[in-house]
């Protein structure tokens with residue numbers, strides 16, 4: 001999600017402002033502010049890392065990888081299912097990765113590959 005990137009950039013900006021003395025935090029709130037900022041920043045970094053590893057997982061299993069692995073099932077730009085040989089391939093959305101589509105066999109539901 002781009003929101004997390006925006007959020008963590010805002011937080012980094014905020015931290016820089018505090019560190020450079022542009023923003024002053026009352027001494028009694030410093031611990032709280034540091035804790036909350038660190039927590040939110042840590043969480044967004046974790047989710048960014050997760051998003052990237054998920055993206056590379058989808059990118060690794062793309063049409064080219066499928067064609068390389070199963071040359072008999074990718075001829076003349078036509079794909080067929082490696083499991084049941086069907087040519088009925090359906091494109092389905094992925095709920096938590098809307099930028100990708102999963103190409104699945106309409107016959108046996110086997111996942112062929114992902115595309116962006």
Ligand SMILES: [Zn+2]
Nearest residue numbers: 081084105108
């Ligand atoms: Zn199939």
